Amino acid sequence: MKSNMKHDDQLKLQAWLDGELPAREAAEVQAGLAATADGRALLAELRNTTAALSGHEAGVTLPESREFFWSKIERQIAREAAAIDRPAPGLSWLARLRRQLIPLTGFATVTVVCGVVTLHSLTGTDPVAEMELANEDIGACTYHDQANKMTVVWFSDRSRATEAAPDAEILPAMAVESVAAPDGTPDAK
Amino acid sequence: MKKVLNHSSASDEELVAAARRNDLAAFEELVARHRDKIYARAFSMMRNEEEAVDVAQEAWVKGWQRLVQFQGESSFGTWMTRIVINLCLDQLRRRKRQRTESIEELSEEAGGVERQMPVVAANPTERLERIELRKRIDGALALLSHEHRTVLILHEFEEMEYKEIAKTMGCSIGTVMSRLFYARRKMAVLLAGLRNEE
Numbered sequence: 001m002k003s004n005m006k007h008d009d010q011l012k013l014q015a016w017l018d019g020e021l022p023a024r025e026a027a028e029v030q031a032g033l034a035a036t037a038d039g040r041a042l043l044a045e046l047r048n049t050t051a052a053l054s055g056h057e058a059g060v061t062l063p064e065s066r067e068f069f070w071s072k073i074e075r076q077i078a079r080e081a082a083a084i085d086r087p088a089p090g091l092s093w094l095a096r097l098r099r100q101l102i103p104l105t106g107f108a109t110v111t112v113v114c115g116v117v118t119l120h121s122l123t124g125t126d127p128v129a130e131m132e133l134a135n136e137d138i139g140a141c142t143y144h145d146q147a148n149k150m151t152v153v154w155f156s157d158r159s160r161a162t163e164a165a166p167d168a169e170i171l172p173a174m175a176v177e178s179v180a181a182p183d184g185t186p187d188a189k
Numbered sequence: 190m191k192k193v194l195n196h197s198s199a200s201d202e203e204l205v206a207a208a209r210r211n212d213l214a215a216f217e218e219l220v221a222r223h224r225d226k227i228y229a230r231a232f233s234m235m236r237n238e239e240e241a242v243d244v245a246q247e248a249w250v251k252g253w254q255r256l257v258q259f260q261g262e263s264s265f266g267t268w269m270t271r272i273v274i275n276l277c278l279d280q281l282r283r284r285k286r287q288r289t290e291s292i293e294e295l296s297e298e299a300g301g302v303e304r305q306m307p308v309v310a311a312n313p314t315e316r317l318e319r320i321e322l323r324k325r326i327d328g329a330l331a332l333l334s335h336e337h338r339t340v341l342i343l344h345e346f347e348e349m350e351y352k353e354i355a356k357t358m359g360c361s362i363g364t365v366m367s368r369l370f371y372a373r374r375k376m377a378v379l380l381a382g383l384r385n386e387e
Contacts, residue, residue, distance in 0.1 A: 011366045014373075018344075020351050041308045048312045049373045053345040056319070058327035062228040062245065063238060066221050073220060073249045074190060074213070080250065 005038045013039055017046055196242045201265045216256075220286050223266050227273050233342055234277040236279055236331055244280060248273035250256065274357065309377040329379035337372035344369055 005013075015021050016029040062069060101151045143152040194207050196218040207215035227248055234242035259268055286323060305355050330338050336358075343349045354365045 011370055015351075015366060018351070045309050046373055048309070048344065049377045049380070052312075052322065053326060053341070053376070056323050056326050057229070057233065057346050058228040058323045059226045061231045062242070064242065066224070069224060069242075069246070070217050070220055072246055073253075074217075076246065076250045077213075077253050080254070148305050181190050 005033075005036075005042065009033055009039075010042060013042060014046060017043060017050075192317060203262070205259060205261075206257065208253070209259075216253055219265065220301050223269055224249075226266060227269055228269055230342075231273050231277055233330065233346075234274070234335070235280065236338075240280065244276050248276050248374055251276070269337055271357075275342070276346070278339065278358065281339070285335070306374050306378055309381045325380060326376075329376050332377060332379055333372055337375065340365055340368040341372040341376070 011026075012021070012029055013033050016026055016034065019026075021029060034043060144150075145152075194203060194212070194215065196204065196207075196215055199207070199215070199218070201219065201222070202214040204219050208219065224245070228245040231244040231248070232238065235241045235244060248269065251272050255272070259265070263271075275311060319322070330341070339358065340354060343354045344351075349357070351362050351365045351369075354369075355362045358365070
């Protein structure tokens with residue numbers, strides 16, 4: 001006998017049989033779908049199958065002795081525990097030491113950087129003024145004072161200065177070419 | 190003085206508590222008590238003796254490693270069964286990825302085949318001996334695709350609800366309903382067919 005029920009109705013009927021529907025919907029199915037000829041036939045088939053399966057699963061037993069099966073489990077447990085404890089094979093003591101030191105070094109670097117940044121933000125001053133020589137021939141120097149938010153740039157002709165005072169390390173001919181004001185506006189002097 | 194646990198007479202709960210304290214002998218007793226049940230579930234899903242033994246063994250190793258997670262909300266046997274079911278599903282998914290799906294399986298997934306199957310009016314298992322019935326059911330289960338067999342096993346033997354099956358199998362409740370319906374209908378046809386073959 002072929003059922004003319006819609007697939008959704010068949011699934012709903014099954015859900016009703018399995019007690020998966022909310023009370024209101026279950027009552028509707030019981031009064032409607034379950035009472036039809038198709039519904040009754042399908043329900044009978046589903047019930048027969050469920051009843052046949054219930055408590056009739058084939059009694060399979062492990063085809064290995066207790067001792068042998070346990071010995072395999074025990075060995076695997078020991079092997080996996082050892083793999084967790086043991087470092088990866090093939091690494092020299094130096095490589096293992098390096099592996100330990102890399103995270104420590106990274107941590108130390110981050111700590112130092114954070115310390116310097118914190119100190120800088122707390123004091124509000126730059127403990128080391130920055131000087132930079134841009135070119136040997138031109139003889140350009142910059143001085144950045146973070147406390148005053150000011151940058152000073154010196155331009156000088158080094159060759160001329162060396163001729164005039166060969167032993168002098170600081171050139172007397174240096175001149176302030178431009179000064180950045182605290183607000184960032186260039187201030188030529 | 191510390192009380193010595195007699196493993197053979199201890200309850201599962203006592204053995205679990207001892208095993209959590211690294212008592213491997215207590216765990217061995219748990220394995221001995223539940224090994225057939227765990228293997229049977231693995232075999233019912235894998236349908237292969239060798240694979241079932243391997244999966245059962247892996248399940249016991251996982252069980253030992255995860256004992257700390259066992260909260261005692263279900264029995265130890267049920268908890269172990271869930272572990273072996275999940276391992277079987279992982280294995281079956283891997284196996285499925287390696288082969289092409291047949292046209293029949295694709296039709297089953299679409300949910301169209303079961304609608305064309307006529308309703309089996311007579312009870313095909315009536316008046317069968319218990320051993321014979323078990324044998325037939327096992328034979329019919331072997332003919333289902335692993336998705337349909339799994340959903341049937343989880344619902345009929347493990348008594349899981351649709352929602353729980355969907356979570357375990359990683360699919361929607363609608364898919365569970367459809368697969369269960371197909372599996373039941375196909376089982377009815379197969380059991381009737383096996384009877385007619387006599």
